[in-house]
Amino acid sequence: DAGVIQxxxxxxxxxxxxxxxxxxxxxxxxxxxxxxxxMMRGLELLIYFNNNVPIDDSGMPEDRFSAxxxxxxxxxxxxxxxxPRDSAVYFCASSFWGGGTGELFFGEGSxxxxx
Amino acid sequence: KNQVEQSPQSLIILEGKNCTLQCNYTVSPFSNLRWYKxxxxxxxxxxxxxxxxxxxxxxxxxxxxxxxxxxQSSLHITASQLSDSASYIxxxxxxxxxxxxxxxxxxxxx
Numbered sequence: 001d002a003g004v005i006q007x008x009x010x011x012x013x014x015x016x017x018x019x020x021x022x023x024x025x026x027x028x029x030x031x032x033x034x035x036x037x038x039m040m041r042g043l044e045l046l047i048y049f050n051n052n053v054p055i056d057d058s059g060m061p062e063d064r065f066s067a068x069x070x071x072x073x074x075x076x077x078x079x080x081x082x083x084p085r086d087s088a089v090y091f092c093a094s095s096f097w098g099g100g101t102g103e104l105f106f107g108e109g110s111x112x113x114x115x
Numbered sequence: 116k117n118q119v120e121q122s123p124q125s126l127i128i129l130e131g132k133n134c135t136l137q138c139n140y141t142v143s144p145f146s147n148l149r150w151y152k153x154x155x156x157x158x159x160x161x162x163x164x165x166x167x168x169x170x171x172x173x174x175x176x177x178x179x180x181x182x183x184x185x186x187q188s189s190l191h192i193t194a195s196q197l198s199d200s201a202s203y204i205x206x207x208x209x210x211x212x213x214x215x216x217x218x219x220x221x222x223x224x225x
Contacts, residue, residue, distance in 0.1 A: 002156075042215055043204070103161050104159075104161065104213075107158050108156075108157055
């Protein structure tokens, strides 16, 4: 398997623009997670899905962030409008079991810079 | 408060030397403890997962220990290599939630 695939790897945009990050989980994994990593706060869970259904979105910073999982092999994280404080590395991860039990497999991340 | 604290924050060692990274947690209830390695510019990769009943687990030159009574874990790296230079993140599972440590940045010098 190719692992968790994320795109784009790097994104530079201007404040106010819409940003869409994409993720393809490992085939057969029922759980998908979106994390954000910054130097100040480390890794933070934004939202996770089980069988394409959002289970916990309490980590989503505000209404500017939204995530969807239209099918088992694709998820998006959208920021609209983007702000400089959104600059971070966004990771997608997938798991066969729930996040507390099963091993998490992370993608390579999408580095977002908002100017 | 559910926290995971790692020490040291950063560490520099010479190639071939051993080192030990520490992780203390206050997470409750506890399900399992994981160590991840994150190379610069890459995603974290799992090294070990230990449940409450396990107190030692090895993965090649990496050996993790867990003392569930004192809520402490350590990651020992033997005969370090340049490729061990990375951030090492301790993660404690609390039910379906993961609590992440801030990581220890290890640099191995030749």
